[in-house]
Amino acid sequence: MERQIVAVRVRMVPVPADLAEDENKLDHQVTVDLIIDRLTRESVGRHMVFGIYGSPVRDDVAPFLLHPNGKVDFGNNAEPAERFEKCNVRSRRIEVGELATWENDFTDWSLRIIAVQETPELFRS
Numbered sequence: 049m050e051r052q053i054v055a056v057r058v059r060m061v062p063v064p065a066d067l068a069e070d071e072n073k074l075d076h077q078v079t080v081d082l083i084i085d086r087l088t089r090e091s092v093g094r095h096m097v098f099g100i101y102g103s104p105v106r107d108d109v110a111p112f113l114l115h116p117n118g119k120v121d122f123g124n125n126a127e128p129a130e131r132f133e134k135c136n137v138r139s140r141r142i143e144v145g146e147l148a149t150w151e152n153d154f155t156d157w158s159l160r161i162i163a164v165q166e167t168p169e170l171f172r173s
Contacts, residue, residue: 052086055167058142060159062150075103078135078150078159080114081167084142091138114138120150129153137161 060078080099082091094116101122102109113121120133130152137148137159148159 051092053083053092054086055081055083055169056142057081057163057165057167058137058161059163059165060137060148060161063147063158063160075106075108076101076157077103078137079104080135080137082138082142089142091142097138135159 058080062076083093096113096115099112099114100109118134118136120135122131133152135150140148146161
C-alpha cells in the first residue's frame, strides 16, 4: 500500500495535573507543523519543523524549531539556559487525545494533543 503523506498542524496543551494551581494551560500551549503518514499517523521525514510555544491569544509566543531527534531550539535570542528543550511528539502517534512529553533542565510535563488539522498549504510552492 502506498504511503499517504499529509501536512498537519498539531496543537497540544499540558495535562492539568502537571500544572501549578495558578497556571493556565493555554500559556503553555505547543503548536507544531508536521508531515505525517495519514494511515499510520506517524511523523515522517528527517527535517526540522516549525513550532510555537505559548498563548497566541495573549501575543505571548516563542517560535522554535523541532529537530528530528526531539530537540527544541528557541534560537539565538533565547536565554542560554532556556534555548534548548525537548519534545517527543515526533515519536508519538499523531491523534487527538495522545500524549507527548516536554522537558527542560528544570522539569518535564505531559502534553495532550487537542487538535490535528490538515494544512495542505504547507505543500504549496
